[in-house]
Amino acid sequence: MIQQVIVVEGKSDIARVGMAVDADMIATGGFALTGKTIEKIRNAYEKRGIIILTDPDGPGERIRQRLTKLFPKALHAFVPKSEASTEDDVGIEDASPESIRKALSTLRIRQMEDSHLFSAADLFEASLTGQADSASRRAKVGALLGIGYGNGKQFVKRLNHYGITREEWKKAVEACEEGSSC
Known part of the structure; x- marks a missing residue:
């Protein structure tokens, strides 16, 4: 089991990441993070650390930037867009379990x-x-x-x-x- 809590955008992302690894996860519910969700993430950040794994698109990058400002020592994982895309969608929910595991094996911290x-x-x-x-x-x-x-x-x-x-x-x-x- 991964020690840190993985922060993703939605419930579909949780389901897909769950197919790849054994980890606790929190969904942001998109860019409009509620105070309750931020508090859940803060608790995880302070107790276990977090890994930010957002979609490889514009909205996902904006969510990543916002979370990074709130949680500057968070770890970051990136699934390449080419490995998280279908004909009409881009997101972690579209990535293969192998791509997710590969992204989680190369964690970075933003300095x-x-x-x-x-x-x-x-x-x-x-x-x-x-x-x-x-x-x-x-x-x-x-x-x-x-x-x-x-x-x-x-x-x-x-x-x-x-x-x-x-x-x-x-x-x-x-x-x-x-x-x-x-």
Whole structure:
């Protein structure tokens, strides 16, 4: 059983994550978090720690940002959008148990201080910006690093705030260039 409580968006997410791992979970009920839900999450955060696992879409990212402000030492797990999508939906409820387990095996903590280790030039040099296939390459490198997808600016911010090292970066970019993941 996972020690931390996993925070997801809805009941369908709870059902899907439950197929992948043995863990306690709390559903936010979407972006309109109630005081009661925030208090439940706060209790879990203080007693056991929490893992934020929101949908890989805009609303999921906004929920993640709000929870991160409230709970700055929360752990983060990211399921790549490509592994959590159907023809007409994107969400944790659409991810395979294997994808969820993989995301939970690569937990990150958001550091409030920017490491300033990475810049837009790093993304350009690795063809993660400025190329026709840059968005898909960023998605794949983000999946390898366990930080999810973001546009160029968001991606640099994630690299600098989720403790990514130059060694991890180099390994992920090389794997992408070798074609094993990109």
